[in-house]
Amino acid sequence: MKKHTNAFVIWGVAVALATGLFALAACGKANKPKSAADTAAATSPETFADVKSIAEVKMPDQYKAQFPEEVATFEADTTPLRPVESYLKIFPFLNTIYAGSAFAKSYDTPRPHLDALSDAKGSARISAKSNSVCYACKSSQYTIAQNSGQNLAKTSFADQKSTMTQTITCYDCHKNYPGSGSRTRQTANGTYLGAIRTAFTTAFATEIKGGRMAPADAACGQCHNEYYFDPKTGEVSMPKELNDPAKIFDFYEKMGFFDHVNPNTGARMLKAQHPEYDMVSSDTSSMHARNGMTCADCHMEKTASGATSHKLTGPLYSAEIRKRVCLSCHTEGDAALVSTITKINAAMMAEITTKGNALAKFTDDLAAANKSGRYSAAQLDPIRAQEREAQWFLDWVMNENSKGLHNPRQAQQCLERCASVTAAGEAALAALSK
Numbered sequence: 001m002k003k004h005t006n007a008f009v010i011w012g013v014a015v016a017l018a019t020g021l022f023a024l025a026a027c028g029k030a031n032k033p034k035s036a037a038d039t040a041a042a043t044s045p046e047t048f049a050d051v052k053s054i055a056e057v058k059m060p061d062q063y064k065a066q067f068p069e070e071v072a073t074f075e076a077d078t079t080p081l082r083p084v085e086s087y088l089k090i091f092p093f094l095n096t097i098y099a100g101s102a103f104a105k106s107y108d109t110p111r112p113h114l115d116a117l118s119d120a121k122g123s124a125r126i127s128a129k130s131n132s133v134c135y136a137c138k139s140s141q142y143t144i145a146q147n148s149g150q151n152l153a154k155t156s157f158a159d160q161k162s163t164m165t166q167t168i169t170c171y172d173c174h175k176n177y178p179g180s181g182s183r184t185r186q187t188a189n190g191t192y193l194g195a196i197r198t199a200f201t202t203a204f205a206t207e208i209k210g211g212r213m214a215p216a217d218a219a220c221g222q223c224h225n226e227y228y229f230d231p232k233t234g235e236v237s238m239p240k241e242l243n244d245p246a247k248i249f250d251f252y253e254k255m256g257f258f259d260h261v262n263p264n265t266g267a268r269m270l271k272a273q274h275p276e277y278d279m280v281s282s283d284t285s286s287m288h289a290r291n292g293m294t295c296a297d298c299h300m301e302k303t304a305s306g307a308t309s310h311k312l313t314g315p316l317y318s319a320e321i322r323k324r325v326c327l328s329c330h331t332e333g334d335a336a337l338v339s340t341i342t343k344i345n346a347a348m349m350a351e352i353t354t355k356g357n358a359l360a361k362f363t364d365d366l367a368a369a370n371k372s373g374r375y376s377a378a379q380l381d382p383i384r385a386q387e388r389e390a391q392w393f394l395d396w397v398m399n400e401n402s403k404g405l406h407n408p409r410q411a412q413q414c415l416e417r418c419a420s421v422t423a424a425g426e427a428a429l430a431a432l433s434k
């Protein structure tokens with residue numbers, strides 16, 4: 001029924017040979033696949049209808065006979081990759097720098113997709129004031145309702161609890177058309193793989209239509225990337241065509257956007273949100289993206305028969321992925337690769353803690369200056385802007401679920417910017433009291 005080839009390796013080798021970067025050499029510009037067939041597909045009239053209600057969404061059970069392995073693995077995705085812990089305990093400085101944000105109430109390491117909706121419903125971040133827009137990346141039901149003209153964004157989260165009942169399912173990545181989709185095109189052979197959420201397909205329309213975004217990146221990126229709530233509509237929005245943290249910061253600056261106010265310092269703060277797609281896809285610094293690797297390459301195993309396992313995992317947890325995907329380039333061997341991943345992770349966690357502690361101290365110092373009543377807004381506002389900037393660049397790394405592993409270079413740059421702005425802020429405070 002299904003014919004699978006190890007598409008990544010074959011394609012990866014082809015790219016590597018074509019561009020002469022097979023060894024771990026520094027690489028050039030993006031090498032996303034593009035053929036005549038892809039271009040034709042991008043303009044193909046083939047459409048994959050959106051449904052009008054959740055009743056029309058085909059459920060895993062209905063695919064069991066046709067796709068037994070995909071369904072079985074999908075349904076087996078019930079255990080978190082690592083024991084769930086509170087970030088507020090792992091990084092105690094968050095309690096200071098997140099003051100005024102709902103994230104100061106509760107913020108845990110992630111759980112599996114099947115838990116996404118129930119987790120949101122039970123989250124201590126949700127209050128009587130929370131809006132239904134929070135369902136946007138937990139249930140396709142929200143997306144379907146919005147697409148059929150219902151405007152739920154600003155309705156009460158609590159009021160929709162009984163109507164929002166379906167967590168992430170096949171529809172979120174395949175609409176009603178799963179099947180052996182192409183790696184390089186959103187649609188192939190009557191099947192669909194990609195984003196269903198218009199905030200994402202609008203923000204990245206050029207990349208998607210031009211065939212420059214791999215379908216397996218679009219499918220995951222629609223939820224795993226930075227977004228903001230449009231101040232007018234309350235709807236999820238994404239900075240158009242932007243995935244670089246410095247450019248997104250400038251975009252929010254220009255817009256005057258803020259997520260919350262820190263009540264202690266009076267600063268108008270930003271909150272970065274799980275920018276996995278942004279960090280992975282940034283072609284200014286991500287080695288793997290430049291080599292065309294997708295989220296699925298690193299987070300979905302292949303079963304013995306060649307089907308894609310839908311129980312999400314990661315390179316650290318999966319010898320199968322390391323063997324099939326990583327070791328084709330990383331000739332240093334499995335043990336050395338695991339050790340590199342573990343070391344980079346430990347170094348990054350330590351770095352986040354050091355920078356975070358410095359930022360928390362700066363935040364406390366600014367709060368004290370603010371409370372003293374000795375300084376004017378004209379004196380404090382530029383320092384509040386420094387708190388905002390330093391926190392954005394720390395948060396970008398802290399909130400990114402790989403903690404910088406997806407793009408160590410970019411993570412490093414962000415942490416350095418956080419540290420230098422924090423130091424400048426402390427100096428500005430010291431100058432005030434002279």
Ligand code: HEC
Binds near residue numbers: 117222223313
């Ligand atoms: C509909 C939105 C959505 C889509 C699409 C999506 N994710 Fe997720 N993902 C989430 C949410 C929300 C969580 C956290 C759930 C929780 O903690 O309750 C999550 C968690 C995860 C986790 C952590 C799981 C664990 O057990 O620790 C991984 C890994 C992951 N996603 C990878 C992916 C990949 C790879 C794709 C694409 C194949 C993808 N996600 C597509 C929303 C999404």
Ligand code: HEC
Binds near residue numbers: 168171173
């Ligand atoms: C979070 C996104 C996501 C969800 C949810 C999801 N899929 Fe997939 N699916 C993918 C990705 C990504 C691929 C392709 C992987 C690749 O290109 O390596 C894929 C591939 C497939 C394929 C092609 C054959 C294969 O095994 O590679 C089938 C069939 C399929 N999925 C069925 C399903 C069914 C049935 C469900 C619901 C039980 C489902 N998928 C849920 C992301 C998803």
Ligand code: HEC
Binds near residue numbers: 299
């Ligand atoms: C080159 C390989 C690679 C690519 C491409 C990649 N990841 Fe990862 N990802 C990793 C590694 C390594 C980790 C760290 C822990 C591990 O091994 O899972 C990680 C961790 C994660 C986590 C945190 C899992 C946990 O332990 O809680 C999430 C969520 C995630 N990635 C999502 C994505 C998404 C979404 C994409 C695509 C936009 C993506 N990744 C692309 C390698 C990759």
Ligand code: HEC
Binds near residue numbers: 315329
């Ligand atoms: C197409 C070839 C290729 C594949 C496949 C590949 N890598 Fe890499 N990887 C590279 C290159 C090139 C570098 C950059 C080396 C350097 O700068 O010295 C790199 C660097 C890394 C680094 C160091 C941090 C960084 O980004 O500079 C880690 C960790 C890593 N890879 C993990 C993985 C894992 C895990 C997999 C499998 C999921 C994988 N790689 C698959 C080519 C590849």
